[in-house]
Amino acid sequence: MKISSKTHYGVQVLSFLAVSEKPVSAKELEKCTGVSSKYLEKVLKILSDINVVSATRGANGGYSLSRNAEQIRMGEVVRALEEDNMEIIDCVAKSGCCCPSSKLWKKLFDGINEILDGVTLKEISEGTIL
């Protein structure tokens, strides 16, 4: 029940990209964040796969948002970065089980997703989140 550093880094770099005009390379992001560019590459690949950032290779390449920051909801970002760990506990996910607690976990994860989907990258980069 905690946020991985991968997710943390992911949101951090997104808020850098949100205020940058040109593509930003992993090396430059390393300077901003202090996180190794090699590791950021991994994080950014995940964000690229879900079409939140677009990556261009080669000289003058780098990463940029593939949509406006207000059209990027934190839900999709966090779900991707936490990979399959955002699902409800196995027994519930695999539909069969109906242990008494399953409704609690469902309620919890629905709530988590609702909160995250209610926040856009724009709000984060501008600090206007409530």
Add this chain to the structure above:
Amino acid sequence: MKISSKTHYGVQVLSFLAVSEKPVSAKELEKCTGVSSKYLEKVLKILSDINVVSATRGANGGYSLSRNAEQIRMGEVVRALEEDNMEIIDCVAKSGCCCPSSKLWKKLFDGINEILDGVTLKEISEGTIL
């Protein structure tokens, strides 16, 4: 960002205890849940430390709720079972940092706690959770 099996087991055994009059031993709970009594002992020790169950040793001993089920909120249970992993990410917890994402994590964890504190053990054991 997932629920550990320890937490899952914890809520499961609590809902057993909620419908039992007499103290229930770890061995009996093993029969109900399929989880080894040795491991359940650990889980129950945590719940005992936060005064949600009371344990009595010796013959005819076992575990029972130390309060009415409607007075046990899932928030305290889950926070205890997940130990320190329910805190906001380190950089935020240690007050100094104000990376742009910190407000998001704070909002998220506040929301999680609010959801969990809004559900009582009674609702779980009776299945009346919304």
Add this chain to the structure above:
DNA sequence: TGAATTCCTACCAAATCGGTAGGAATTGGC
């Protein structure tokens, strides 16, 4: 005293986390 039980400590295998390393593929500029 003996059986049933929790409590305490130590240990352990497997998975996950948080990276590192090396190089292939691609692209732009000269």
Add this chain to the structure above:
DNA sequence: GCCAATTCCTACCGATTTGGTAGGAATTCA
């Protein structure tokens, strides 16, 4: 065409966490 800059791919690796197991000490009831 070549070189430098960049992402992409694959493999590896140490530390930590997870999910237990094992053995026995302490306690309690009959």
